[in-house]
Every structure is written in C-alpha cells, then in structure tokens.
Amino acid sequence: MRYETIRQKAYAANMQLPELGLVLFTFGNASEADRQEGVFAIKPSGVAYADLSPEKMVIVDFDGKTVDGSLNPSSDTQTHAVLYRHWEGIGGIVHTHSTYATAWAQSLRAIPIYGTTHADYNIVDIPCALPMDDAMIQGDYEIQTGYQVLDHFKENGFDYREVEMILLGNHAPFTWGKNAAKAVHNSAVLEQVAKMAYLTEQINPQVPLLKKALMDKHYQRKHGPNSYYGQ
C-alpha cells in the first residue's frame, strides 16, 4: 500500500508513548513524515492507544489536509504540519503531556543544565516558550502553536537540528528528530531530565549550574566536534 511504511513507523512511535509512561489515555501523539510524498502519518484523534493499528494512522499533507484515512487526525495535526513545512530536516514529531516536562512548561521555566545527563543532549537550557498572547489565542490554536515554536527558536537563535525539544508555556512539550523513533527518544530524555532537574532543586535550591567547559566536553563527546554548538 502507498503509505504503509510511514503508517507502520507512526504506529510504532505512538505505541511507545504509553509504554514509556509519557502519556495517559489519549493524551499526546506522534507522526512520521515521507518528504518525497510530502505527507506525514499521524495518530487519529481521541482513539485509545490500545485500539490503534497502522491502518488507522491518518495521512496528512504538509498543508494539514487529510489525503488518506477515514478517521479524524489528531487535534494537534496543524502544529505538526507547520513544523514539517518550515523545518525540512525533520521527519518525526512527538507531543506528550508527560508529568515533569509539563510541570516545567506550566511553570513557564526553561530547564536549567544541572548535570551531564542534560548536557549529553543539549548545552542550552531546554527552552520554554511564553504563553500565547490574546491575538494568537483568538487564532487557530494548533496553527499558532506551531508558529509559537518557530518564533521562539528564531528569537533565541536555536537550531532545530541541535535542540530537538521545546516546552510550550501553559501547555506541554513537543519534540522532533530525523524520524518519529528519534522524536520518541527525545521525549523520553526530556521527561527524565525534567524530573532530575525538579528533584535537584528540591534537594538543593542553591545548586549551581554545570560548568560550561564540562557542558561542551560532554556535548562534543556525544555529537562530535562539528556539531552546531561545537563550532
């Protein structure tokens, strides 16, 4: 079948979300893109994970229009479409409401770097975009959410190929990567780093940040000297 491969990959990624404890009930969603076809496969809206199958994944084009599938696509589909349209290097996106990452998003705080676990993935505080202003809220919420992500990265000079995650203030996290499996991995790492940072601040509210030299060493060891932030 024409879209079988991305349906299989999107299904596998969605099923990992409850397995990793990143979602409850129908929260969250994952998608896998096929850039040759200009489409992505995404979880159907409101369907319990236990009832999902590859065939139920909905095929949507990068303008957010359903091109194949009988079910309604996820309520966050337009956010996925905005990111696929503007960031040609991504092939998978995940949105969760995982507990600790969402708590940081609701607190409107970026996650500081307190340790090497965080530094292995990002040598920046994990970004948190401020809540939407009233004008954005009046618009199409999911489309505006996509532009909230793009605007935050542009304003802060982040490269989406290096920082593959964001917290949306008052909302929850989005992650991405070269495919949905990588985006799921990033969501699991984000939740673990968010939990560690919260507990670290509980144990020692005055704890200092990880030294920059150690951040760079860990990041370059994992990503190589030619990484975007390693230059």
Ligand SMILES: O=C(CO)[C@@H](O)[C@@H](O)COP(=O)(O)O
């Ligand atoms: O919680 C939210 C709203 O952001 C969604 O992630 C969650 O309800 C999942 O909705 P869908 O079932 O994907 O339509």
